[in-house]
Amino acid sequence: MKLYGVLILTLLFSLKAVSQPKTTALPQPVRSGGMPLMEALDQRCSTREFAPAELPEQLLSNLLWAAWGINRDESGKHTAPSSNNKQEIDIYVVKANGVFRFIPKGHLLELISDDDLRSFCGKQDFVASAPLNLVYVADLDRTDQKDYSAEPVASYSNVGFIAQNVYLFCASEGLGTVVRGWIDKETLQAKLQLKPGQKIILAQTVGFPKK
Numbered sequence: 001m002k003l004y005g006v007l008i009l010t011l012l013f014s015l016k017a018v019s020q021p022k023t024t025a026l027p028q029p030v031r032s033g034g035m036p037l038m039e040a041l042d043q044r045c046s047t048r049e050f051a052p053a054e055l056p057e058q059l060l061s062n063l064l065w066a067a068w069g070i071n072r073d074e075s076g077k078h079t080a081p082s083s084n085n086k087q088e089i090d091i092y093v094v095k096a097n098g099v100f101r102f103i104p105k106g107h108l109l110e111l112i113s114d115d116d117l118r119s120f121c122g123k124q125d126f127v128a129s130a131p132l133n134l135v136y137v138a139d140l141d142r143t144d145q146k147d148y149s150a151e152p153v154a155s156y157s158n159v160g161f162i163a164q165n166v167y168l169f170c171a172s173e174g175l176g177t178v179v180r181g182w183i184d185k186e187t188l189q190a191k192l193q194l195k196p197g198q199k200i201i202l203a204q205t206v207g208f209p210k211k
């Protein structure tokens, strides 16, 4: 009887392990259209009430490209600038079905966890129920900063540009968003399985605004 229990548990764990592929290609981002820039700036605002509906895959793909996708294939440079072109920011995509790291080269998502970790992405109630949280993480090993305990000042500005790209994309697409610093970073660091040189800078919630 005990043996059956162990076998069933092993089967369940292995099913979970293979339930999602390790890396998936996002649909090709649509790199044209959208609202005129001045209108998007006119509409940009923070939203803290979200409908639970998931973002369709194409919209997520376009959002990630707008945020931090590669817009010049020849140089591998991005839609946002980065100090000394260090490109040290990773976007962790936290959804109900798991956590994924956005890989701009190839426009891919790498599976980090099958768990729903949204509730760890911030201290405000809407964070756990909104469909999507982007967590901006600086990998200091890609920079010249060797002291992990110092504030990564350049990374804060680099994330600011990405977050504003997300704000403008959301304004253009009728999505709601808010950038956030009120996070238990120590707990989230552990939940996202980050290395000591990876620092959480800010997070940003995205979803359709609650009607």
Ligand SMILES: Cc1cc2nc3c(=O)[nH]c(=O)nc-3n(C[C@H](O)[C@H](O)[C@H](O)COP(=O)(O)O)c2cc1C
Pocket: 044, 045, 046, 047, 048, 124, 178, 179, 180, 181, 182, 183, 202
């Ligand atoms: C660095 C930074 C951190 C922020 N942290 C939070 C936060 O933790 N929670 C939150 O609800 N809003 C946060 N905000 C959003 C601001 O509260 C918001 O931008 C401000 O109230 C102005 O509103 P607006 O974005 O609609 O113009 C943050 C904004 C910035 C730039």
